[in-house]
Amino acid sequence: MKEKTRPVVCWFRRDLRADDNRALSAAIGGPEKILPLFIFDDEILKDHGAFDGRLRFIAGAVMNLSKELEKKGARLACFRGRTDDIFRDIAERVNPSAVYCAKSLTWSGKSISARAAGICRDWGVEFVEVEDNVLASVEKIGYRKVFTPFYKQWVRSLDIKPCGELSSINAFSHDLPGIGEIIGGIEPSEKLPFDPRGARARLESLDLSSYGELRDRPDIDATSRLSPHIRFGTISVREIFREAAKKGGEDNQFVKELAWREFWYHIKHNFQGFRETEFQEKRRNIRWRNDEKLFSAFREGRTGYPLVDAGIRQLVSEKWVHGRVRMILASFLTKDLLTDWRWGEKFFKEHLLDYDEVVNTGNWQWCASVGPDPKPLRIFNPCVQSAKFDPGCRYIKKYLPELKKVPPENIHDPLNGRLPWHPPVIDHGEAAKKARAAYKGL
Template sequence: MRALYLFKRDLRLEDNRALAYASERHREILPLFVFDPEIIESLKAEGERLYYVVRAVERLSKRIKLYCAYGKTHEVLRDVFRVYKPSHLYTAVSYSWDGVERNKSIKKVCEEFGVEYVEVFENFLVDPREVPQRKVYTPFYKEWIKRVDLGEGKVKEFQVPELSLPQIEQIKPMLKLSDYRHFDPDQCEKRLESFSFESYEDTRNYPAMDGTSKLSPCIRFGILSLRKIFKKAQGKSEQFIKELAWREFWYHIALNFPETKNVEFQEKRRNIAWENREEYIEAFLEGKTGYPIVDAGIRQLKTEKWLHNRVRMILASFLTKVLLVDWRIGEEFFKEHLLDYDQVVNVGNWQWSASVGADPKPFRLFNPILQAQRYDPECKYIKKYLPGLAQVPCHMLHNPISHALPYHKLVVNYYERVNLSKRAYGLTQNQIGDDF
């Protein structure tokens, strides 16, 4: 019996439970990856980010004969089923809102053709459905950590049938790609080996340092197994493991509160009067707010398609609480640019940063001046991404309100805006101070 294995965001052979499960049951497997124009378009992924996916597929193709297709997934599957008649289709489970819908439509095509559809748990350390429902991260973590199962998904050797289906070389000319050097799937293993988990706690908040793992694209596309990453961090950094759990917390929230894809987790925050002023939105999206730490972040995001977590938080707080712009606009902006974009994680974090999400703290405020002073004390990060400001003394760059910079005009005065913002959130002026 021939099985079809549909790769999605698990682009590896090593420790892949879904593929392992298929390989235990079938000697012949047709491995397939589909470049679906609907997904590419919805993520605006053409160019650099698609290039990364192609590199990941090429990497996998060196190990097995991986068939590829360009087209709507359900149409591609119909064509493949008609001609090559697999008995089963295996794929990894999906818990993202769009992923669930996609898997449903794959299952429907399978039913049409009498192909048995098998969805296997993968891409998480703990099945987010198995953790008892929690609305707050810390109690979730306590339940989550008890359930981590590091059992490896060993893939057995299987035969790939010789078929006249295209491979990545034939598909590549159909894709709009641009060269991209900042991240490369070939570097995931090396990065995992060389990253200093022991130092993570001390370095992770400083965007000018190479102090976080930068494994998010490797995780997003399943180039590395989460179990392997977990084992590397185990005993070296509990903080790092907690970050892996944050990713799964957002899936837990999405599963238990599916409405949060579009609406705020906190009911009381569903009617914030966002100003959404065009000129503020434009200044933010173009990195022309006049706040160097914010504009440097936008520059990093646009040029590298990745952004340091501390700066993601500063940006998200600035857009929502200083400019009073709807978090959905920021979510959409990150979706267009982040290589590691993950719908569930991005929505969860944007809601958290906007103080409308799963967070017991009533209001978080990241003052861009204090944040810059504290986390970029020598302005290395600012000057790297805004080289035009290289000659300006650092204390001036930290505080663009007190110092006129040879640079964009301030879009707003932070201190004037936060009071407005607190009112929009239903808080009194002195209720909440700055956060770190």
């Protein structure tokens, strides 16, 4: 190691940016030199499968972070392995006085933090977690089991002050590996429709005057598509909030969506079993049908319901799917096919670029009518949803080009027998009756 002084490590996690980064800002507050660090954690990578598109997005984001830091005079140290092992290695090699990082709100993130904090304690290194990727301290808001009362509190608790401009970093000089040595073999994320550097441009082009009206239309590019950026922190949520408030006032539908994300962290914090257990106690004994054949038809996009099958194709090919379609998929799997929501949660986990274990669990529970929702039972009719939200079938035809020449009226209702597609695996009317029976009295 080139320097003998004890540096402060700034460990980047879900905050892959140098601008408006609270952990970095806190780390540079003292006189110590800064060692920026990123770890490709093998445990997380194992969950993501082999070097798929998601990993390329992360690699691109880290590469970008590395360049941003370089402009400010600091070199990002990069490792791949088990976080615990890397922490021990770093402690031994550079003997830092402290490690700063963004606080994690997820189950796996908290478990990694706890282990890292333990190692730091053993080595006499201070471990400091800084709240960064939420707009309010959702763990401190008094427990609200329903979104609207939570939202009222959330608005009052907003903490959106930006970090000051950071022109240069008092950097620790080192010869630890950099990003190039770690991700040499990863292709750039060309195949994915998400550019790790594209968040700000996307935010600036967001039209909030039509968002409320069009956000449910998968055939129109009306939502922000910022979820992967929010997930990996390639832009700060505060910057997103400020831009949204500037365009649409502080209480607009888009801001409410940002609050929904934090509502799930709030529920997770207050309801310990949330990962695996239904939030609604009375809904813990639903008799799921869990038919493997039907689940395969769902996963492979051959349910015979074009909007459902198109959604699966978008999910599998783009590693992202429109929000309304996510709800239709989740409702179809849990209500029409009576399949355990945990199966759906795991399936989305295999594919989503924006996968967040807390947000995904919350939404799957909500769609399965077992989560925090004042409405007792929601069953989406896939035919009605198709006609309402993809009236001209532009979305469906994009992902199911096999149906290009079929008129929309023959597509929306596959039970009409005029659709050259997989025969419907169930009759929605019948399936809805069975779902009501399965939920009856619960």
